[in-house]
Amino acid sequence: MIMATVRARPASARKTRYASATRDDLVRSAVALFTTHGYAGTSLDVIAARARVTKGALYHHFRDKQDLFEAAFSAVEKKVYAKLKKVLATSENLWVKAGLVVREYLQSCLDPAYQRIVIHEGPVVMGWQRWRDAQEGLSFGVIRDAIADLRAAGGLSGLPVEVTARLVCGALSTAATMIANSPDPKRVSEETEDAVVRLLGLVRAGAEAQGLR
Amino acid sequence: MIMATVRARPASARKTRYASATRDDLVRSAVALFTTHGYAGTSLDVIAARARVTKGALYHHFRDKQDLFEAAFSAVEKKVYAKLKKVLATSENLWVKAGLVVREYLQSCLDPAYQRIVIHEGPVVMGWQRWRDAQEGLSFGVIRDAIADLRAAGGLSGLPVEVTARLVCGALSTAATMIANSPDPKRVSEETEDAVVRLLGLVRAGAEAQGLR
DNA sequence: GAAACGAACATACCACGGGTATGGTGCGGC
DNA sequence: GCCGCACCATACCCGTGGTATGTTCGTTTC
Known part of the structure; x- marks a missing residue:
């Protein structure tokens, strides 16, 4: 033989x-x-x-299935992080930059891999604490920094940065999920971006009106 | 024998x-x-x-494990729905009522059962579509109606109701998760409520400033 | 009123998938 | 040249979701 x-x-x-x-x-x-x-x-x-x-x-x-999942998680997250970092490198007006980051993050959230692995199953499989920590230095960090800049520039009087960043991320990921699962993603996507931009505009208007007073 | x-x-x-x-x-x-x-x-x-x-x-x-999960899901959701409905029955100013609903929903999200079953594992176990439909007539419906009222009353010019409601729910559930997993829930809870109220105030100020113009 | 029927369970069993224990193979170091 | 270890394959165990079947007892029917 x-x-x-x-x-x-x-x-x-x-x-x-x-x-x-x-x-x-x-x-x-x-x-x-x-x-x-x-x-x-x-x-x-x-x-x-x-x-x-x-x-x-x-x-x-x-080590086990979960360990493999975390590796997959990191791989997907790093791509989005790189894209966000690139957008943030442009030196425009802070509010404009915030809009760009939001737009880019929304776009990233449309990636099926990011959506399912990072947003949905991430916290369930890894546990919320670990999921949070794993995002700390990646995409979430970028968004938090953007908001910190905004606050430092005078707007958003006394808003807690960390918390606000989480709120924004939660809203955006939810929005992205909605878009991805829509029967007509094109329409919902435009509607969502419209809503987000409008809300951002309202907050900005409110912040400025309040700042002037 | x-x-x-x-x-x-x-x-x-x-x-x-x-x-x-x-x-x-x-x-x-x-x-x-x-x-x-x-x-x-x-x-x-x-x-x-x-x-x-x-x-x-x-x-x-x-029928199977998933069917049992959905039964558990409904049981937990109905409780929150009842509480929200009660809050909404009070006839105050619309903006004040919105604040109360937000506060109540945040509080409900702190219930471990609601948090894990409805918010986290719900979309993963049931699939997002089904999860969304299951919430349609329950807690989400209440929040959507509140925003619809707000829009009808003049503020929030042209904001798409459905989308905005999803954004708000996403942000709030994220906030609740953050609170529940914090080492110091008391502090983070206050901080979060503060942030939410501030943001709501900014939006209101923006809406009114914009409405006056 | 007893025989037939079906709801409301219990019991026994199977298949699949995560995890482990063990075996084999070739490359680098001495 | 042999030793050891990284790298991977094979064989096996066992918990778990799901199914098939058995059993009991109340209700209905003639």
Whole structure:
């Protein structure tokens, strides 16, 4: 029984020392499957199969299913973070910049992966505390900083920054969910942006009127 | 082998024809366990045991685990709905009433059961669409109506009601989650209410300033 | 009034999926 | 050249959702 080297690997046997590549494959596979079928609806065997490995490899790189989920979470979050950071680099008027960040974040929230993994299943799978901490230095940090700038510039007298940022994020993610699940995303999207811009305008008008008095 | 009537029932054998009571027991048990251990972390056997029955009884009253979850969801939602309805019955100034509703909803969101079952796990377990529909006639309906009144009264020029209501709910539920998971709920709660009231004030000021022009 | 019927459960069993224990293989270090 | 470890596959265990079937007892029907 010689049969040479053709072991019954999941196909296209990877040689060796490609550990990080394997890890990335697993994360990509997890992101795709968690996005379409959810955390509970995706088995580890299927994730591993899509990455052309077995559960053994998976458990070599990750402690458990939750650990893999967190890796997928981070991967998705980092992309959005990069986009927001780029928008924030433009040096316009603070209020204008706030509008841009809001617009960009709304757009990011439309990504199915971000929506399901980060917004919806994140707090359930990871637990809210851990979910919050994981976002601290990423997309949420950007939004919080924007609001802090706004406050420092004089508007928003005495508004607690952290809390307000959370409120804004909550509202926006809800909005994005609404858009994504709408039968007519185009229309709802415009309506939502309109509403957000209007509200932002009202707050600005209120802040200025109050500031003048 | 006579042994009389003493069957090995899960203790305290219920006679018969107490079907609705059994159902309620199961729902109460589910609410309690889902609240503390989450949907995935709670087995049907444990739920049944707490209700002093077996899985057989559970599957007689509910199609599957998800069906039981929805029953628990409805039970929790109805309580909050009743409270909101009561607050809305007071006939004060519309803006004052809006403030009261916001305050009451925030308070309701602090209930661990409402927080975990309705806000967090609801959309994940039931799917967002179904979750949205299930809330339509309950707590969300109350908030949407309040905003509709506000708009009809002249303020909030041309704001889309449905969308705005979703934004408000999203922000408030996020706020409540933040409060509940804070190491110092008392302080964060006050801070949050302060922020919400301030923002509401800003919007009102903006609306009035804009309305005067 | 007893036989038939069905609601309201209990019991026994299966399949699937997360997790573990163990085995194998090739590369780097000495 | 052999040792050890990273890297991964295979085999297995067990908790859990779901199903199929059995059992009891009140209600109905003739």
